[in-house]
């Protein structure tokens with residue numbers, strides 16, 4: 316399918332690895348020029364080189380921490396005019412409800428709620444002026460069904476979801492859509508780090524930790540960044556203009572709910 320977005324320009328935050336990279340790759344495959352970001356310059360450059368060589372699109376890279384005001388300013392200054400925003404950042408650490416203090420919540424809110432909101436505030440006005448735009452926020456399955464060990468994520472991402480629900484309806488008249496993608500478990504470094512926690516806490520091997528988790532997923536496997544990226548690119552496509560303010564689960568059926 317031609318996604319109808321060839322020649323558009325996308326900012327994909329936190330995109331040197333994992334789900335952000337999957338989104339960047341799928342958008343590049345659709346002919347979209349990219350602004351890619353991550354904190355580690357070497358992996359960011361590697362990812363951009365690999366995408367350029369496969370899809371022949373223009374890519375600007377900005378190594379910066381997207382969760383800081385200075386990092387965002389650097390990314391936005393290099394970005395120029397943006398048609399598509401994919402917001403993303405690393406997820407908060409796991410723990411127990413009784414572990415977290417104010418500082419932990421502030422850090423999680425900064426990364427997973429206030430960062431996407433700041434990026435949207437910066438980029439939405441120009442998209443609205445030009446009558447076309449797409450925003451996809453990478454959130455989490457934990458918005459729909461809380462993950463006990465990820466209370467910081469549950470809290471921060473639910474706040475973002477509330478903001479998007481109202482904002483998406485206010486920008487839609489200008490041809491701009493905002494939607495959230497809610498990943499369940501996908502095979503990325505983040506999944507490996509969560510599995511490492513389970514393996515250490517339960518004294519089991521990494522393979523056992525993964526098999527244990529896969530058994531809870533009706534699809535009986537982890538998702539891939541390519542599958543995730545394809546869904547993201549569709550939401551950014553010309554065909555998705557009537558999808559407004561939605562929260563779409565990509566979790567292999569793991570969330571047991573009728574709707």
Ligand code: NAP
Nearest residue numbers: 329331332333334353354355381405406500501503504505
């Ligand atoms: P990942 O494999 O750890 O990749 C994270 C990417 O983001 C890397 O490119 C990393 O590069 C970059 N990054 C992290 N923090 C950043 C920051 N402050 N500023 C700029 N770039 C940053 O993670 P993932 O699995 O793709 O997860 C992406 C998001 O989805 C996370 O918020 C995660 O919690 C959420 N999620 C993931 C899953 C899953 O199963 N994978 C499930 C639910 C939710 P640098 O380290 O070089 O900065």
